[in-house]
Amino acid sequence: MRRLTVSLSGRSYDIHIGPGLLPRLAEFLAPLSPTSIHVVCTQVVAPLYAQTVVQACGAVAPTHLCTIPDGEGIKNLATVATITDALVSARADRRSVLVALGGGVLGDLAGFAAAIYMRGIRFVQVPTTLLAQVDSSVGGKTGVNHPSGKNLLGAFHQPSVVVSDTSALQTLPVREVRAGLAEILKHGLLADRAYFDATVAALPRLLALDADALADSVAGSCQIKAAVVGRDERENGERAILNLGHTFGHAIEALTGYTQWLHGEAVACGLCLAADLSARLGYLGPEDLALIGSAISRAGLPVRIPGLSATAAFAAMRTDKKAYAGRIDFVVLEKIGVAVRRQVDDALVEATLADGGFV
Amino acid sequence: MRRLTVSLSGRSYDIHIGPGLLPRLAEFLAPLSPTSIHVVCTQVVAPLYAQTVVQACGAVAPTHLCTIPDGEGIKNLATVATITDALVSARADRRSVLVALGGGVLGDLAGFAAAIYMRGIRFVQVPTTLLAQVDSSVGGKTGVNHPSGKNLLGAFHQPSVVVSDTSALQTLPVREVRAGLAEILKHGLLADRAYFDATVAALPRLLALDADALADSVAGSCQIKAAVVGRDERENGERAILNLGHTFGHAIEALTGYTQWLHGEAVACGLCLAADLSARLGYLGPEDLALIGSAISRAGLPVRIPGLSATAAFAAMRTDKKAYAGRIDFVVLEKIGVAVRRQVDDALVEATLADGGFV
Numbered sequence: 001m002r003r004l005t006v007s008l009s010g011r012s013y014d015i016h017i018g019p020g021l022l023p024r025l026a027e028f029l030a031p032l033s034p035t036s037i038h039v040v041c042t043q044v045v046a047p048l049y050a051q052t053v054v055q056a057c058g059a060v061a062p063t064h065l066c067t068i069p070d071g072e073g074i075k076n077l078a079t080v081a082t083i084t085d086a087l088v089s090a091r092a093d094r095r096s097v098l099v100a101l102g103g104g105v106l107g108d109l110a111g112f113a114a115a116i117y118m119r120g121i122r123f124v125q126v127p128t129t130l131l132a133q134v135d136s137s138v139g140g141k142t143g144v145n146h147p148s149g150k151n152l153l154g155a156f157h158q159p160s161v162v163v164s165d166t167s168a169l170q171t172l173p174v175r176e177v178r179a180g181l182a183e184i185l186k187h188g189l190l191a192d193r194a195y196f197d198a199t200v201a202a203l204p205r206l207l208a209l210d211a212d213a214l215a216d217s218v219a220g221s222c223q224i225k226a227a228v229v230g231r232d233e234r235e236n237g238e239r240a241i242l243n244l245g246h247t248f249g250h251a252i253e254a255l256t257g258y259t260q261w262l263h264g265e266a267v268a269c270g271l272c273l274a275a276d277l278s279a280r281l282g283y284l285g286p287e288d289l290a291l292i293g294s295a296i297s298r299a300g301l302p303v304r305i306p307g308l309s310a311t312a313a314f315a316a317m318r319t320d321k322k323a324y325a326g327r328i329d330f331v332v333l334e335k336i337g338v339a340v341r342r343q344v345d346d347a348l349v350e351a352t353l354a355d356g357g358f359v
Numbered sequence: 360m361r362r363l364t365v366s367l368s369g370r371s372y373d374i375h376i377g378p379g380l381l382p383r384l385a386e387f388l389a390p391l392s393p394t395s396i397h398v399v400c401t402q403v404v405a406p407l408y409a410q411t412v413v414q415a416c417g418a419v420a421p422t423h424l425c426t427i428p429d430g431e432g433i434k435n436l437a438t439v440a441t442i443t444d445a446l447v448s449a450r451a452d453r454r455s456v457l458v459a460l461g462g463g464v465l466g467d468l469a470g471f472a473a474a475i476y477m478r479g480i481r482f483v484q485v486p487t488t489l490l491a492q493v494d495s496s497v498g499g500k501t502g503v504n505h506p507s508g509k510n511l512l513g514a515f516h517q518p519s520v521v522v523s524d525t526s527a528l529q530t531l532p533v534r535e536v537r538a539g540l541a542e543i544l545k546h547g548l549l550a551d552r553a554y555f556d557a558t559v560a561a562l563p564r565l566l567a568l569d570a571d572a573l574a575d576s577v578a579g580s581c582q583i584k585a586a587v588v589g590r591d592e593r594e595n596g597e598r599a600i601l602n603l604g605h606t607f608g609h610a611i612e613a614l615t616g617y618t619q620w621l622h623g624e625a626v627a628c629g630l631c632l633a634a635d636l637s638a639r640l641g642y643l644g645p646e647d648l649a650l651i652g653s654a655i656s657r658a659g660l661p662v663r664i665p666g667l668s669a670t671a672a673f674a675a676m677r678t679d680k681k682a683y684a685g686r687i688d689f690v691v692l693e694k695i696g697v698a699v700r701r702q703v704d705d706a707l708v709e710a711t712l713a714d715g716g717f718v
Contacts, residue, residue: 077436077439077440080436081436084505084511084512085505088505088507088508088511088678091677091678093680093682094680115514116475116502116512116513116514117511117512118511118512118513118680119500119502119510119513119514119515119680120514120515120593141478143475143478146443146444146447148447149447151478152443152447152476152477153443153475153476153477154475154477154478155474155475155478155479155514156478156479318450319447319450321452321453321477321478323452
């Protein structure tokens with residue numbers, strides 16, 4: 001088992017990574033001395049892990065299970081109300097702990113419910129997808145979508161502890177594994193060239209669900225993300241680099257109704273577009289561009305999603321949270337391993353979209 | 360004009376109190392350099408002040424108005440969604456500022472919308488009722504009710520500045536003035552005997568809406584509350600004393616459907632019950648008890664609300680946010696001006712309710 005720490009003044013927390021951690025959850029929950037535990041998961045995850053987790057938690061405090069539907073379509077205020085209603089019914093109090101058991105959507109949703117229930121109760125992230133383990137479970141961003149934009153409503157609410165059981169990844173559909181690889185490649189691109197190269201070299205083992213390779217990637221990505229979050233928890237500056245590929249990616253998701261493409265798939269294509277934009281700004285050379293595209297392809301992820309409306313993509317990017325007064329802050333690569341934020345001329349973005357297959 | 364500061368590490372803010380401040384709002388908003396301003400108010404307040412406020416704000420940035428219905432019944436997630444929808448439609452971004460123009464319910468609701476929009480945008484409290492000016496606009500508690508309990512969903516989100524125009528109190532119905540007096544008397548009881556005595560002496564002038572007396576009370580109450588909040592922003596300890604009378608008061612509101620009694624009226628009766636409980640614990644003598652009851656009466660507020668179910672009141676107190684694992688933390692008075700938290704035997708609470716007219 002590996003342990004990392006996210007250092008935040010007054011609210012530091014540990015990330016535990018390794019195989020077989022779900023049955024050992026009591027170890028990580030007992031120090032929180034909860035009055036009660038409330039496990040939230042989706043109908044897809046429940047039959048796989050709910051019994052193990054509820055039993056493990058039950059050794060620490062009275063434990064309740066709240067099961068909700070599955071899919072990005074549930075990421076709205078109505079589902080948050082479903083979760084908080086369950087907390088009320090089970091008499092959760094200020095010293096209760098919520099356990100978010102599942103993928104990134106579930107973690108964002110359940111974390112947001114914990115953030116607003118009684119103005120904030122503690123919660124534990126127990127991510128069961130690669131994407132959630134390497135990215136969304138760390139950093140305290142919680143929230144829901146709005147028809148006009150992704151994660152438009154939410155809160156910064158840090159978990160008390162993150163427990164990433166890498167054994168859970170063995171049951172993951174390959175498409176979900178690939179989606180997680182997009183965020184892993186993103187972390188390498190924006191902060192650590194060596195980690196990017198190592199990830200590219202490890203792609204075959206990662207796609208084969210090799211346990212050591214997975215644990216290395218989860219720990220490596222969490223380390224990169226934890227360092228960035230530790231320096232800028234509330235995204236007043238540097239943290240925005242974690243959005244590399246996401247301005248394009250969110251636009252793709254918005255244009256396709258959040259259902260056609262997984263978040264990681266949209267981000268993968270967004271990384272290629274961000275790399276292309278970086279090249280147009282004179283940063284990346286053709287070799288780097290080819291390297292990035294080849295890595296995305298070898299991970300089984302889309303480098304292009306053709307046929308979407310460039311005009312609609314532009315409009316979606318303008319309502320993105322990262323836009324101010326209609327101007328869009330893009331994260332671009334100065335080189336592989338170094339990301340910066342830039343205001344970019346509309347013409348460059350239009351050219352990038354056109355060459356990326358937008359019409 | 361008087362100026363007070365709420366001292367919080369990194370998020371200190373000023374409270375401006377005085378007559379004629381609404382037309383001068385630009386002075387207080389300009390330092391925030393907002394990209395846009397979004398004024399939220401109710402249908403009752405809109406015809407009185409919306410035009411003045413929108414015009415004043417318009418000098419600083421493009422200003423939008425969002426009008427919502429009136430009453431405690433609107434304090435729910437659906438209304439929060441109405442406000443955030445309006446923010447999306449008006450293209451509010453991370454540097455926009457929301458202005459909460461109205462009473463306590465509006466401030467709690469609009470503040471919560473600001474807390475969760477894009478994970479938190481800045482907001483300004485512009486309270487127009489005595490209760491909001493002396494209490495709810497200060498301290499950063501925002502939220503909405505749940506059928507099972509008051510303010511069960513919410514966030515700590517401090518305003519960037521509070522502007523209390525005491526001229527607005529001249530249009531207030533007398534019942535609303537009295538409701539505000541309950542919180543003013545509460546502040547004296549829990550922290551400052553001299554302020555309590557001065558308030559009691561000033562009751563006739565306050566009820567006659569004497570401008571100086573009102574400004575003194577608003578400033579005095581804000582000073583007491585700001586000091587407590589500055590020492591314990593997130594209610595990990597001392598701040599809970601501000602809930603004096605509120606455990607009983609919230610139960611009264613819950614039992615009467617949040618419509619029959621104003622919050623301040625329920626708190627007034629709750630203060631009498633808390634005083635009675637304090638006497639049963641051997642703290643307050645009969646003279647102090649009589650003094651508190653007489654002050655509440657002279658303010659035109661209820662000392663008893665008979666005929667409610669003691670059993671239902673007990674149950675409501677157990678789902679109150681201040682309950683842990685079913686045990687209720689009461690705020691009681693060691694003496695007038697000194698409040699403490701105590702776990703109290705059920706029998707004492709039952710006797711207090713019985714003598715208070717509960718059945």
